[in-house]
Amino acid sequence: MDQLIQLYTTWAGQAPAHVEKLAGAGSNRQYYRLTGSDGKTVIGVLGTSKDEDHAFVYLDRHFTQRKLPVPRVLAVSSDEMCYLQTDLGSTSLFEAIRGGREAGGRYNLAEKELLKRTIRQLPNLQIRGAIGLDWNNCYPQPEFDEDNVLFDLNYFKYCFLKPTELEFHEVKLQASFRRFAKDLIAEPTESFMYRDFQARNIMLDAEGNPFFIDFQGGRKGPYYYDLASFLWQASAKYSFKLRRDLIAEYYHALSHYIEVPSVRHFASRLSLFVLFRTLQVLGAYGFRGYFEHKQHFIDSIPPAIQNLRDLLALREDVLPYPYLREVLTALVNLPQFAPKKDEMLPRKDGFKTTDSNIYPKNPQDGLPTFSKYDGKGPLVVRVYSFSYKKGIPEDPSGNGGGYVFDCRSTHNPGRYEPYKKLTGLDEPVIRFLEDDGEIVEFLQHVYALADHHVARYIQRGFTSLMFCFGCTGGQHRSVYSAQHLAEHIHEKFGIEVQIVHREQNIRQTLEAVTDK
Incomplete structure (x- = not known):
C-alpha cells in the first residue's frame, strides 16, 4: 500500500487526500480509489504477478494508442507491481443489467440496448486491437493453441465428468478431445482473444458507452471464443432470441473490420466454441463446487448443463464427435441433472444470425403534393x-x-x-x-x-x-x-x-x- 501511495504522490505532486479500498475481483489484485485535493479520482492497482501486470500495462498502452475504449494507464512503478489508471466510475454492465438477470433472463429494452452496444464494440477491440500488437507481451502465453484447449478439456474430465461417476472409455474420449482441439485452432487468426470477456469486466460511462477492463489474460486467438464466453455465461440466462439478436449485432459489426465468413460457416464455428466454453466452465464449476464446496458454483451447474443440452440438440454435422456426443448425452441425462418440468426445452434450430427486424427505407413517392396545411410546421x-x-x-x-x-x-x-x-x-x-x-x-x-x-x-x-x-x-x-x-x-x-x-x-x- 505504501508503494501505491508513493507512486501517486510522485505522479500527482502531492499525497492523496483520501484512499478507498474497492471490492475485489476474481484475481488477487487489489484495487483502490485515490482522491486528490481537487476531488479528482484515479484507480490504483496492487498486483501479485509482475508478468501479469506487465501484460496489462503493455496491452493498455497499445489499445490506448489505437483509441480503443479502455482505461488509460497513468503511472507505473519501476518493478511494475503497482500502477495507476483512469477511473471509469462504479457502474459495470453486470450491475446495469442486474434487473433482467434477477428476473430470470427477462431483460427490458434498455438492458438489451446496453448489451447490443457492448457486443458491437467487441470486434473493434478484437480486430483493431490486434494491429501492430507484439504477442510476446501476452500472459501467460502469446497464443491460443492445442495445448491450451487440451488442458481445459482435461480439466473438465477430471474436475466435473469423473466426480459424476459416469462410466466412459477414457482412450476414446481423449481421441475425441484431440480431434476437437485441432478443429478449434484450424483457422488462422489475427485477432485479440480477450479470454475473460464478461459483464463484470465492462464499465459503463454516464451515457451507457462500454469500456473494457481486466484484459491482461488476453492473447492471439479466434474471435468466436469471446462471443461464446459472453453469450453463454450460464448465470446471465440470456434467452434464445436475445442470443440470436446479439449474434446478429456482432456479425454485422465484425463485417466493418474484416471479410466475414458466410453465415452458415460462422454459426458452425461458433457452435464449436460454445461447446468448448461450456465444458470449460463446467470444469471450473466442478472444481469450485465439488472440491471446494462453494455453493455459488454448485448453483451454476444446472444452467450450464442446460446450455450443453441445447448444444446436443444441434445437427450431428455441427458437432461431429460421435463418442464425445455419446458421453455428453449420457451426462445430461443423469438423474441429478434431469431438467425440471418448467425448464425450457432444447432449441433445434441452431444459432441463426438473420436479423428479421430490418426495414428498408421507403422510396420517395414522386413529386410532392400541397395543401393549405403545408409549410406551417413544426410538427x-x-x-x-x-x-x-x-x-x-x-x-x-x-x-x-x-x-x-x-x-x-x-x-x-x-x-x-x-x-x-x-x-x-x-x-x-x-x-x-x-x-x-x-x-x-x-x-x-x-x-x-x-x-x-x-x-x-x-x-x-x-x-x-x-x-x-x-x-x-x-x-x-x-x-x-x-x-x-x-x-x-x-x-x-x-x-x-x-x-x-x-x-x-x-x-x-x-x-x-x-x-x-
Whole structure:
C-alpha cells in the first residue's frame, strides 16, 4: 500500500487526500480509489504477478494508442507491481443489467440496448486491437493453441465428468478431445482473444458507452471464443432470441473490420466454441463446487448443463464427435441433472444470425403534393392510450385523422393478480410484456409505419399528428405501447411529443430537441 501511495504522490505532486479500498475481483489484485485535493479520482492497482501486470500495462498502452475504449494507464512503478489508471466510475454492465438477470433472463429494452452496444464494440477491440500488437507481451502465453484447449478439456474430465461417476472409455474420449482441439485452432487468426470477456469486466460511462477492463489474460486467438464466453455465461440466462439478436449485432459489426465468413460457416464455428466454453466452465464449476464446496458454483451447474443440452440438440454435422456426443448425452441425462418440468426445452434450430427486424427505407413517392396545411410546421405528435370502453380520444387539433391501434390481440397482464394494480409504465408489467414478446413484434410494425408518416409530415411542414393505442382498460398494453412509440419518435426525430395516458390521468411532454 505504501508503494501505491508513493507512486501517486510522485505522479500527482502531492499525497492523496483520501484512499478507498474497492471490492475485489476474481484475481488477487487489489484495487483502490485515490482522491486528490481537487476531488479528482484515479484507480490504483496492487498486483501479485509482475508478468501479469506487465501484460496489462503493455496491452493498455497499445489499445490506448489505437483509441480503443479502455482505461488509460497513468503511472507505473519501476518493478511494475503497482500502477495507476483512469477511473471509469462504479457502474459495470453486470450491475446495469442486474434487473433482467434477477428476473430470470427477462431483460427490458434498455438492458438489451446496453448489451447490443457492448457486443458491437467487441470486434473493434478484437480486430483493431490486434494491429501492430507484439504477442510476446501476452500472459501467460502469446497464443491460443492445442495445448491450451487440451488442458481445459482435461480439466473438465477430471474436475466435473469423473466426480459424476459416469462410466466412459477414457482412450476414446481423449481421441475425441484431440480431434476437437485441432478443429478449434484450424483457422488462422489475427485477432485479440480477450479470454475473460464478461459483464463484470465492462464499465459503463454516464451515457451507457462500454469500456473494457481486466484484459491482461488476453492473447492471439479466434474471435468466436469471446462471443461464446459472453453469450453463454450460464448465470446471465440470456434467452434464445436475445442470443440470436446479439449474434446478429456482432456479425454485422465484425463485417466493418474484416471479410466475414458466410453465415452458415460462422454459426458452425461458433457452435464449436460454445461447446468448448461450456465444458470449460463446467470444469471450473466442478472444481469450485465439488472440491471446494462453494455453493455459488454448485448453483451454476444446472444452467450450464442446460446450455450443453441445447448444444446436443444441434445437427450431428455441427458437432461431429460421435463418442464425445455419446458421453455428453449420457451426462445430461443423469438423474441429478434431469431438467425440471418448467425448464425450457432444447432449441433445434441452431444459432441463426438473420436479423428479421430490418426495414428498408421507403422510396420517395414522386413529386410532392400541397395543401393549405403545408409549410406551417413544426410538427407536434400526440400519443394517447385509452380504454375502448370509454371511446376513442378526440383530436384536439381539429384536423381529424391520425392512427388508432388495437392492442387487444396481445397477451394481457391485467388477467393476472400481481399486475392488476400496476400499469404499462411499471417495470414488472414491462418485463411481462417484453418477455412474452407479442407486444414487441406488434410495435415493430407500428414503428415502421409511424417513421415513414412522421418523416413525410415533417417534410411537408404539417403541424399535428396523432397516434392512439386502445386496449380493454387503458392500463397495461395501451400504456406500454403509447409510451414506447412516443419515446421512439422523440429519439429518432427530436420533435415535440405529447403523451396522454387518458385513463391513468397522466400527461407528459417530451420537448423538441433544437439541434436535430
